[in-house]
Amino acid sequence: MPQDHTREHFLRSLFAAAVAAADPALAVPPHLPELAAGRTIVVGAGKAAASMARAVEQHYDADVSGLVITRYDHALPGQTGGIEVLEASHPVPDAAGRDAARRILDMVMGLGPDDLVLCLISGGGSALLSLPLPGIDLEDKRQLNAALLKSGATISEMNCVRKHLSAIKGGRLAVAAYPARVLTLAISDVPGDDPAVIASGPTVADPTTVADARAVLDKYGIDPGDRIAAILRDECSETPKPGDGRLRACETILVATPQMALEAAAAVAREAGVRPVILGDSIEGEAREVAIAFAGIARQAVVHGQPAGAPCVLLSGGETTVSVRGSGRGGRNAEFQLALALALGGLGGVSAIACDTDGIDGSEDNAGCVISPDTLDRARALGLDAAGALADNDAYGFFEALDDLVMTGPTLTNVNDFRAILAT
Numbered sequence: 001m002p003q004d005h006t007r008e009h010f011l012r013s014l015f016a017a018a019v020a021a022a023d024p025a026l027a028v029p030p031h032l033p034e035l036a037a038g039r040t041i042v043v044g045a046g047k048a049a050a051s052m053a054r055a056v057e058q059h060y061d062a063d064v065s066g067l068v069i070t071r072y073d074h075a076l077p078g079q080t081g082g083i084e085v086l087e088a089s090h091p092v093p094d095a096a097g098r099d100a101a102r103r104i105l106d107m108v109m110g111l112g113p114d115d116l117v118l119c120l121i122s123g124g125g126s127a128l129l130s131l132p133l134p135g136i137d138l139e140d141k142r143q144l145n146a147a148l149l150k151s152g153a154t155i156s157e158m159n160c161v162r163k164h165l166s167a168i169k170g171g172r173l174a175v176a177a178y179p180a181r182v183l184t185l186a187i188s189d190v191p192g193d194d195p196a197v198i199a200s201g202p203t204v205a206d207p208t209t210v211a212d213a214r215a216v217l218d219k220y221g222i223d224p225g226d227r228i229a230a231i232l233r234d235e236c237s238e239t240p241k242p243g244d245g246r247l248r249a250c251e252t253i254l255v256a257t258p259q260m261a262l263e264a265a266a267a268v269a270r271e272a273g274v275r276p277v278i279l280g281d282s283i284e285g286e287a288r289e290v291a292i293a294f295a296g297i298a299r300q301a302v303v304h305g306q307p308a309g310a311p312c313v314l315l316s317g318g319e320t321t322v323s324v325r326g327s328g329r330g331g332r333n334a335e336f337q338l339a340l341a342l343a344l345g346g347l348g349g350v351s352a353i354a355c356d357t358d359g360i361d362g363s364e365d366n367a368g369c370v371i372s373p374d375t376l377d378r379a380r381a382l383g384l385d386a387a388g389a390l391a392d393n394d395a396y397g398f399f400e401a402l403d404d405l406v407m408t409g410p411t412l413t414n415v416n417d418f419r420a421i422l423a424t
Contacts, residue, residue, distance in 0.1 A: 007422055008370050010272060011353040012406070014265040014313070014420045015367075019357050021264035022187060022256040022413040024048050028055035028120075031185055031253045035062060038114030042066030042083050043104045043173075045129040046122025046199055047358045048187050050075045050085045051412035053120060057081035067107060068120055069100045069128045071360075074410045091363060092145050093130035098138050101131035101168050108173065111180035113249075117203075119173070119182060123189025123358060123414035125199025126159055131168045133237060136227045141165060144224050151220040152323030154284055155190050159200040163239050164213040165231060166200065170239035171247060173202035178246040187256040189358075189416040191282030191318045195252040205247050206239035258282070258317035258415045261357060265315055265420065274422070275312040277301075283318035283419075287332045288339035288390065290320050294421060295343035298350050301423040310349060314421040322362075328394020331362025333417055334369050334405075338395040340421075341371045342386055348373050352421040355406050358414035361396075367408045368417075369399040378402055 042056055042064050049068040054076055056064060065082040071090040079085050088097030108117050132141050144165075148158045163170030174182045182203050190197045196204045214232050217224055224232070231237050240247060258281040266276035279297070283290060297314060300306050320332045330338075333354040344350055355361065355368030379386050382401055389398040399405050 007351040007372065007424065011351060011370060011420050011422055014268055015353055015355050015418055017264045017268045018261035018418045019411050019413060021261045022357060022415045024051040024055045024187070024413055027187065027255040028052050028185055029059045031255050032056065032059050033116070033183055035060065036114060036116035036181070038112060040064055040116045040118060041107055041111070042068070042118045042120065043107060044068040044120030045125035046187070046414065047071050047074055047124040047410070048122035048413045049120055050079060052122065052185070053083040053085060054079060054081065056118065056120070057083060067100065067104055069097060071124055071128065074412060076412070088128050090124045090127045091149055092142050093127050093138065095138060097128045097130045101129045105131065105168050105173065105176050108177040108180070111177055113179045115180040117177045117180050117182045119184040119203050121184055121199045121202070122187040123199070123416065126162050126169065129168055129199060129202060131166060133165055133167050133231055135231055136165060140225060140228055144222070144228060147222045150324040151222060152286065152321045153216060153220055154321060155319050156197050157216045159197050160208045161213045161216050163200045163206050163208065164210050164237055165228060169200035169202045170206040171201060171204055172240065174250045175240050175246045179249065182250040184250070184252040185255050186252055187413060187415060188254050188258065189414045191284050193254055193257050195254070203250055204252060205242040205244055207242060210235065210237055256413065256415055261415045261418060262315050262317055265418070269313050273311070275308045277308050277312055277314050279314055279316040281317040283316050283320065285320055287320040287322050287336040291336045291339035292343045295340055298344065298421045298423055299347060302347060302349055310423045312423050316419045317416055319416050322393065324393050326392030326394060328389065328392040328397055329364060330393055330395030331356065331364050333361045334366070334395035334399055335390070335393065336419065337369050337371050338386060338390050338398055341375045342390065346373050346376050349424045350421065352419070353406065354417065354419045357411060357416060357418050359408040359411040364396050365407065366396065366405040368406050369404045370406060371404065375402065375404070
C-alpha cells in the first residue's frame, strides 16, 4: 500500500468492519428468549437503544411493548413499533432523560414471577438513564457530570459516582422489577466488559460503595456541593450488593464487545495481506500519554520488525480520557491522533485511524480522524501549530483544517474506541 489514499482507505475499511461487528441487527437476535408466560416488558438505554429495540421488534411475531432512551438524533426514521423510543441528552443529562427514566422505573414495578423484563443496554446509557435520588435534583447531577467529564476520570470511576446518586442505576432497576425475571442484553463500551459498569449497571449488583464514590471525587478535587455530599455520607444511599436476593432472577448477556470488533478488523487485515497485532481491547489512560506509548510500538515495528514486521497493523480498543485544560474542541480520539502524530514526527510508512464506534468522538460531530506521515508537514504549510493545538485541547480544529476528520454520523451501536496504526 504505497500511496496515502490507499492506506487511508484500508484504515477506514478496518473501522467499518469493527462497527459492523457490533450491529444490533446481527448481535441481538441470537440471544432473545421466548416471550414470558405473563407480560414481557422491554426497557433500555444507550446510543444503540433504538437499533436494539428494532432488532427485538423484528424478531418476535407477537407485539412487544416498552420504552427505551437514546441520544438525540439516534432514533431510527419511521420507528413506530410497540417499543417507544425517546431521545435525551448525552453526555450531560437533561429533563427528557430524567422523565423517561422515571417512566421506565414505573413500568417495571408491580410485576410478578411469570413476567419478563428485557433490558437493552449500551454505552451512553448512564447519562441517558438519569433519575436522581430524593434530596438532589437534575441540575446537581448535571454540574457534577460536567466536572467529571473534564477531570480525566475513567468511565468506571464516573459510573461509580453516578450509581450512588441514582434511583435507577447500580441494580436499582432490577430491584424495582423484583420478583420478575430480568434479562439484560448489553453491548459493552467499557474496558474489561464489566456489566456493572456498562451504563452504570441498572440491573446488576454493584460492588462499589458510597465510600468509593467519595474517594473518586477526592482524587480529582471535585466539590460536589452540599446536597450531593450529604447523599454520599448517608449509608442509606448504598446500592444493592452481590448476593442480594432480589437480584437472583437477573441475567446479563454481552451481545457485542470491543474484542469482537477488533477481531473483525483483524480478519479484514489478514485478507489484505497485512498482519494484525491486537494490543488490547481495554486500553485506558490519558489519550496523549497512550499515544506516546503507541508511537513507540509503531516505531519498533518499522525499525526492528517487532512485534511484527511491515506490513502490519496495530489494533486496540478501550477508552482513553482527556483532562481538559484548554479552550479548544476535540474528543479523546482526535486528541490521541494529534499526540500520536507529534510523537511519530512524520515517521515514514506509518498511518493511523482512531474513532469512536458510536460515530461521535466525545461531544463533537466526527467519529475521529486519520493521520499519515505528512500530517505535520501539511499542517505547517497551512500555518497550523500542532503542539499548540494539543496544549489547547483543540485537536478537532486542527484536523478540521486538514480535512482529516472521519464523519460517519451516529452508527447506532457502541463498542467504544477503535484505533489502528498501520506500518508499511
